[in-house]
Amino acid sequence: MKKMMGILSVATILFLTGCTDKKDNDVSNTKIEQKEVFTWKLATTWGKTVVPLVSAPIEMAKLVEKMSNGRLLIRVDASNKHKAPLGILDMVKGGQYEMGHSGSYYWKGKDINTLPFTTMPFGMTTPEQYAWFYRGGGLELMLKVYDKHNVLSFPGGNTGVQMGGWFKKEIKTVSDLQGLKMRIPGFAGEIMAKLGVAVTNMAPGELYTSLERGTLDALEWVGPGMDIKMGFHKVAPYYYTGWHEPASEMQFLVNKKKFNKLPKDLQEILLVGMRVSAYDMYIQNYDMSATAWAKIKTDYPNIKVKTFPKEVMDVMKKTNKELRTEVAKKSDLLKEILDSQDAYQKKAREWTKMSDFLYLKDNL
Ligand code: CA
Numbered sequence: 001m002k003k004m005m006g007i008l009s010v011a012t013i014l015f016l017t018g019c020t021d022k023k024d025n026d027v028s029n030t031k032i033e034q035k036e037v038f039t040w041k042l043a044t045t046w047g048k049t050v051v052p053l054v055s056a057p058i059e060m061a062k063l064v065e066k067m068s069n070g071r072l073l074i075r076v077d078a079s080n081k082h083k084a085p086l087g088i089l090d091m092v093k094g095g096q097y098e099m100g101h102s103g104s105y106y107w108k109g110k111d112i113n114t115l116p117f118t119t120m121p122f123g124m125t126t127p128e129q130y131a132w133f134y135r136g137g138g139l140e141l142m143l144k145v146y147d148k149h150n151v152l153s154f155p156g157g158n159t160g161v162q163m164g165g166w167f168k169k170e171i172k173t174v175s176d177l178q179g180l181k182m183r184i185p186g187f188a189g190e191i192m193a194k195l196g197v198a199v200t201n202m203a204p205g206e207l208y209t210s211l212e213r214g215t216l217d218a219l220e221w222v223g224p225g226m227d228i229k230m231g232f233h234k235v236a237p238y239y240y241t242g243w244h245e246p247a248s249e250m251q252f253l254v255n256k257k258k259f260n261k262l263p264k265d266l267q268e269i270l271l272v273g274m275r276v277s278a279y280d281m282y283i284q285n286y287d288m289s290a291t292a293w294a295k296i297k298t299d300y301p302n303i304k305v306k307t308f309p310k311e312v313m314d315v316m317k318k319t320n321k322e323l324r325t326e327v328a329k330k331s332d333l334l335k336e337i338l339d340s341q342d343a344y345q346k347k348a349r350e351w352t353k354m355s356d357f358l359y360l361k362d363n364l
Contacts, residue, residue, distance in 0.1 A: 042099035048078035052284035056157040057101040060277035085203040100253035105186035119248040126247040128348040156250035157281025164240030165220030166232040183219040188244030225288025
């Protein structure tokens, strides 16, 4: 009985032994208050106004608080608080924060295996990639990669197809990319570097000033819903359609030791909270971009919407293929992940062609 007392909560034991007042055997606050409260902190890459990326962790924390009846409280610290927007993985790994919210491809310099879990150039679309994560072995592979860092990683909200970025000058040929200073993260950055672009990644808060002052000639951020609020169109009017981030998935990070210390029901509540808030971020971003796009021609007539010329796209595709083969040689696990993504994309794309593609082709 003593051992059992250690495992079961006081409220459960009272209920099982019939020691509770029968008039009060619903989920009473008295019983809940007897349980342990966990107070956690989450660090996110995003500033507090970077909606909807920052909305995912904020909504997750609210949901978890409600679902747990106040037993799991998560304080969300935006980048202006912790001052380390690109240090989230380290802070969660080190235990300063129990959780994080960021993008997996930001850690490619620390661990190359983390690269493919955000999105890959010319890769899967959002529904294809979610199917891969949840039904095609993607989540298992992501957990395997982060296990070595003693961290758990889960999908944290998707942006859908991102725009190709803002450029001060029109890109007519591949040679126009030569020497261009551009902010572009992930594998797309590697492709651009190969084509002669001086590639950097920098925290979101520094983007506008860098573009305005000429530290950057071009940058990519997300899509119209988020980009226009940043004001990039004022200094770089050429707005290119996307190729490089077809389905950028954010990520939740959880310190594994801290997760394992949570009771099972709180673990489930946390998993559900992350999954629901991730999906809600996807919806919110879609709505924001659709709303912004509807006004783009009337409210921002100086924006010149462009698609990269076929010649440029062909070179990007070719370079992507070559670099994928090259990078896969760096680690067996990375090769396993890329092969898994390729195989899933091949399978899912046939269905995408039959469903969304044919439907849209005849209904535009
Ligand atoms: Ca981006």
